[in-house]
Amino acid sequence: MPSEIAVIGGGPAGLLAAQRLAEAGYYVTIYDAQPTVGRKFLVAGHGGFNLSNAEPLPTFEQRYGDRHGHFRDFLSYFSPTALRDWLQSLGISTFVGTSGRIFPTDDYKPAHVLRAWLNRLHTLGVQIKTRHRWLGFAPNQGLQLHDEATSQPLTIYPAATVLALGGASWTKTGSDGQWTTALTRIGIRCVPFGPSNCGAEVAWSAFFREKVGRAPLKNIALQGQGQTVRGELMLTEYGLEGTPVYALTPGLRRVLATQAPAELLLNLKPDLSPEQVYQKLQAPRKGKSLAAYLEKTLRLGPPVPTLLRELAPPAADATPQALAELLQRLPIPVSGLRPLEEAISTAGGVAWEEVNEHLMLQRRPGVFVAGEMLDWEAPTGGYLLQGCFSTGAWAARGIDLWLRHQQ
Ligand SMILES: Cc1cc2nc3c(=O)[nH]c(=O)nc-3n(C[C@H](O)[C@H](O)[C@H](O)COP(=O)(O)OP(=O)(O)OC[C@H]3O[C@@H](n4cnc5c(N)ncnc54)[C@H](O)[C@@H]3O)c2cc1C
Structure with a gap:
């Protein structure tokens, strides 16, 4: 008689763990507090739906920062190639974009992938119980749930749990982080949550907010805490958003936590060397306004002149040298990060010392942890979903090994 497994949480990590376990012959039931599963996966299309990245493993694993040692195993076990093969098995082809990001072909949206995936889970006999909120642990390896449709409490005794x-x-998708209460109650350390991959706040003047509002800065480089990221930045009424600033949030968060002033350096011409910029600024200005001069010499149009006026001291563009320096190292003071609720992902969660090498809770044998609820973070670009899929597959592997060992 195959063992019964409970998967609590029907996001990408839980759904993948469920599929792997069902394929290995287990009876799997997914419980989720929301009326439907995969709600955060469904919003992943906002701003380009990338499922993974084609970067080679040695650099890929570095995207998980201090956790790269753990991720080497997870990513080797369920790699970006395995992810593409799995998507193909669902009928979803993928391609590698110029940035290395892996996208679905034919403009497939997350809803297409999720539909195909849920059909596969159904075929494999996986049960999905929505509106079932996990409240905590019960004696004798039990799990306490609340059936929100009938308002009835429920205790289950699966052989193992993910x-x-x-x-x-994005709490409206179901990721509310309330589960930390149940874990800390039994002594499991959870690292406090912090926003990751989110916008940065800059105290723009009222004039700047009104004049610029929301405007893109294409093909720039942003530097912070020794790291430089290329891409497109968006100036917004509250500050900055876009891939380069998202990627720098771990460093910004660390500095801001010490109450020290945080600063980013903006390079508006990252394809030119400092000498080349300086050379171009040798052209006589002949009474031209700064805006007209920058447009003519370096093809830097609005909102760059307003940005310089906002951030640089009054005479900072007085000499070509000073202006060249400014254009490639423009300091932007960051006053804070956007709230956790708006962040694309979350830092913090279950501390690594609480799980063994199979992602099983040391204090609760038979209970495995996967996905974003573990204490890791990674930049956008497909690394987040790949991390969730790979830890989901790894936790499923851990359950299989553990149950075999119990027999
Ligand atoms: C706007 C946006 C765009 C994104 N775009 C991308 C992208 O293009 N590429 C990429 O790689 N990543 C992207 N991400 C990140 C990606 O969506 C997440 O990393 C991923 O969904 C996390 O998966 P998960 O399974 O760990 O958790 P989640 O997807 O958050 O799923 C957790 C599930 O657990 C359930 N749950 C929570 N508490 C309980 C409880 N007590 N009882 C029962 N159920 C519970 C929730 O209802 C939810 O269904 C994006 C995120 C956002 C917000």
């Missing part, structure tokens, strides 16, 4: 409860942003 917890894949997500982070704590």
